[in-house]
Amino acid sequence: MDRKEHWETVYTKNDDTQVGWYQPDPETSFRLIEKAWPGTGAVIDIGGGTSHLPEKLLDHGYNPIAVLDISAAALAKAKARLSHRADLIQWILGDITQVTQVGHFDVWHDRAVFHFLGALSDRRRYVELAGHTLPKGGRLIIGTFAKDGPPRCSGLEVCRYDAATLAAEFDPDFRAVDETSHLHHTPSGKPQPFIFLTLERI
Numbered sequence: 001m002d003r004k005e006h007w008e009t010v011y012t013k014n015d016d017t018q019v020g021w022y023q024p025d026p027e028t029s030f031r032l033i034e035k036a037w038p039g040t041g042a043v044i045d046i047g048g049g050t051s052h053l054p055e056k057l058l059d060h061g062y063n064p065i066a067v068l069d070i071s072a073a074a075l076a077k078a079k080a081r082l083s084h085r086a087d088l089i090q091w092i093l094g095d096i097t098q099v100t101q102v103g104h105f106d107v108w109h110d111r112a113v114f115h116f117l118g119a120l121s122d123r124r125r126y127v128e129l130a131g132h133t134l135p136k137g138g139r140l141i142i143g144t145f146a147k148d149g150p151p152r153c154s155g156l157e158v159c160r161y162d163a164a165t166l167a168a169e170f171d172p173d174f175r176a177v178d179e180t181s182h183l184h185h186t187p188s189g190k191p192q193p194f195i196f197l198t199l200e201r202i
């Protein structure tokens, strides 16, 4: 099964409140965005899936907001949930390793997407796109499974990071400015240690 097929199946077959990464309130992501870019600003959520981050950003005045995901089913569910407010979001269907441009944003956010990129060439393309998308001084906020996190997510192998190895992936175009450890609990109660890093585009 290829990458897109995998994610379409996940979102078609599962209730989005039952997937392991579900969180009713993306408070860690939001707190980090607010800290990195206080006030308002343009935010893109990479692999946003059905996350509740877009409505939280809208509520706090961030604008414009874009959500990119490889799964049409995920974006359709997120749009349905946002109802009339869906029109306030730019929805981008695509594989982050294939897309060549997404526009320009102040903040790039990614929770649990980069860690699926096992191939160095995919990670290089991701970092290159982030570099073109953010201006100097822009912020990239990324959350992956930590070194002591599970080896798989959604049945797929993941790369696990600490702050130093994650920062190294973005060198030399970004420098780390903040790091946070976060313990996520899946809907079935399993703990998943995350590392979140905030990087500045230099």
Ligand SMILES: C[S@@+](CC[C@H](N)C(=O)[O-])C[C@H]1O[C@@H](n2cnc3c(N)ncnc32)[C@H](O)[C@@H]1O
Binding pocket: 003, 007, 021, 022, 023, 046, 047, 048, 049, 050, 051, 052, 068, 069, 070, 071, 074, 094, 095, 096, 097, 110, 111, 112, 113, 116, 153, 154
């Ligand atoms: C573990 S989920 C996290 C979803 C969301 N970030 C959250 O915190 O709820 C990973 C998401 O990344 C998307 N995804 C996986 N690989 C991708 C890729 N190569 N390009 C774009 N999206 C991708 C999946 O469809 C899924 O929505």
